Amino acid sequence: AQSVTQLDSQVPVFEEAPVELRCNYSSSVSVYLFWYVQYPNQGLQLLLKYLSGSTLVKGINGFEAEFNKSQTSFHLRKPSVHISDTAEYFCAVGRDTGRRALTFGSGTRLQVQP
Amino acid sequence: GAVVSQHPSRVICKSGTSVKIECRSLDFQATTMFWYRQFPKQSLMLMATSNEGSKATYEQGVEKDKFLINHASLTLSTLTVTSAHPEDSSFYICSARVLVPFEQYFGPGTRLTVT
Numbered sequence: 001a002q003s004v005t006q007l008d009s010q011v012p013v014f015e016e017a018p019v020e021l022r023c024n025y026s027s028s029v030s031v032y033l034f035w036y037v038q039y040p041n042q043g044l045q046l047l048l049k050y051l052s053g054s055t056l057v058k059g060i061n062g063f064e065a066e067f068n069k070s071q072t073s074f075h076l077r078k079p080s081v082h083i084s085d086t087a088e089y090f091c092a093v094g095r096d097t098g099r100r101a102l103t104f105g106s107g108t109r110l111q112v113q114p
Numbered sequence: 115g116a117v118v119s120q121h122p123s124r125v126i127c128k129s130g131t132s133v134k135i136e137c138r139s140l141d142f143q144a145t146t147m148f149w150y151r152q153f154p155k156q157s158l159m160l161m162a163t164s165n166e167g168s169k170a171t172y173e174q175g176v177e178k179d180k181f182l183i184n185h186a187s188l189t190l191s192t193l194t195v196t197s198a199h200p201e202d203s204s205f206y207i208c209s210a211r212v213l214v215p216f217e218q219y220f221g222p223g224t225r226l227t228v229t
Contacts, residue, residue, distance in 0.1 A: 042223065043118075100146070
């Protein structure tokens with residue numbers, strides 16, 4: 001079985017400040033890792049994903065994440081946030097076997113203040 | 115990019131009635147679609163895996179007779195909530211998997227309110 005822990009339920013930050021959203025996972029096998037963003041009453045939009053290769057992954061909207069296998073982490077970062085980044089962010093893991101569905105973390109609400 | 119649509123986006127129904135939600139992959143074929151449920155301010159919980167041409171696989175605790183899933187073609191999966199009750203009110207999201215390693219595309223979701 002696999003699980004995902006997002007350590008912060010809410011992260012308030014001022015506009016143009018840097019931000020890090022934390023994600024830790026557990027799995028007995030190799031996994032793929034994802035970050036999704038959800039705006040109110042909308043579906044999920046993929047920010048970035050780690051499948052293999054370079055551990056530093058760059059995504060859309062200036063976000064990046066680093067896969068750290070020894071610490072089983074996949075933290076999301078952005079050097080300078082905008083008001084429009086206010087949303088719910090979900091970390092997810094999946095396996096390339098079985099049903100291949102994703103397991104989601106509980107989500108982190110990023111609140112960017114002016 | 116690949117687009118997944120859901121219809122309707124919002125539905126209000128009376129307790130005891132049934133509601134059908136459609137999930138379509140618009141520009142690609144998906145042999146596998148997933149149905150998730152999301153309660154307010156909570157994460158997505160997998161309900162079932164829908165495979166084209168075969169029976170859906172339900173997660174533990176999900177009533178398969180209540181949440182009927184049909185995946186009749188490579189571009190359409192439907193979720194029917196039968197005899198809906200207020201506790202079934204939720205945000206239902208589908209996703210479609212394409213035939214490349216681990217790509218899933220999510221629909222915009224359907225808000226179901228049972229009165």
